[in-house]
Amino acid sequence: MWCIPAEGDAHFVCQMESVLEVYKRPLDPLNPVVCMDETTVQCIKEVRAPIAARPGETERYDVEYERNGVAHLLLFYAPFENWRRIQVADNHAACEWAEGVRRLVEEDYSNANKITLVMDNLNTHSGASFYKAFTPEHARRLLNKLEFVYTPKHGSWLNMAECEFSVLSRQCLARRLSDSEKVANEITVWTRSRNQNTAPVDWRFSTEDARIKLKRLYPNLLS
Structure with missing residues (x-):
């Protein structure tokens, strides 16, 4: 469900239009657009062995289970190239x-001139994190290859990585997975298949659409 802010929110519309302008850029292999998002998955261990599926019956699980920590997922998704x-x-x-x-800069897109990274404004999503992890020289080299574009508060629906997580949840994670290794193995198979068998995104919501359909979010300059 979309969460839209109150009327007349200049900060929201400024950030929203920044994202929408990125999405309408021509596809350029040397300047890719990548959406990034994070989520967690609860790992669940079975207390009793499931009853295997039989003709006419699905596999059945006991209502009891054991929590076994969480797996944290970081998704990097290039929607216009169908890569994640x-x-x-x-x-x-x-x-x-x-x-x-x-990895995105030095391995996935090592030939790119500049990578535009669309993401939410979490405190770890900043250049400062590079300086915590790498030498100053290395951190600066990475930053020079990146353009950060942040979705506004209450505007996570603008991040296409969130839509991709929704598909992942339905197709891959909607069952009990016992530990992080199991989660990683299942996601690897899902990712490989989706990279090969789906199409790039056809994003049609534009800045012009936003100014009409979300007009109430723009400050009223006549008041």
């Missing part, structure tokens, strides 16, 4: 995020 990578970690610390972005 999901990093499974034990935490969501600044250094974990920094390492994920380092």
Whole structure:
């Protein structure tokens, strides 16, 4: 469900239009657009062995289970290229995020001139995290290859990585997975299949649409 702010929110519309302007750029392999988001998955261990599926009956689980920690997911998603990578970690610390972005810059898009990274304004999503994880020289090299574009508060629906997480939850994570290793294995298979068998996103909501459909969010200059 979309969460839209109150009327006349200049900060919201400024950030929203910044994201929408990024989405309408021509596809450029040397200047890719990547959406990034994070979430957690509760790992669940079975207390009793499930009853295997039989003809006419699905697999059945006992109502009891054992919590077994959480797996933290970092998703990097290039919607206009139909590419995604999901990093499974034990935490969501600044250094974990920094390492994920380092891989994006130095491995996934090593030939890019500049990567535009669309994400929410979490405190770890900043250049400071690079300086916590790497030498100053390394941190600065990474920052020189990046453009950060932040979604506004209450504007997570503008981040296409959130939509991708929704698909992942329905297709891959809507069952009990016992530990982080199991989560990572399942996600690896899902990611490989989705990278090969789906199409790039056809994003149609534009700045012009926003100024009409979300007009109430813009400050009223006549009042």
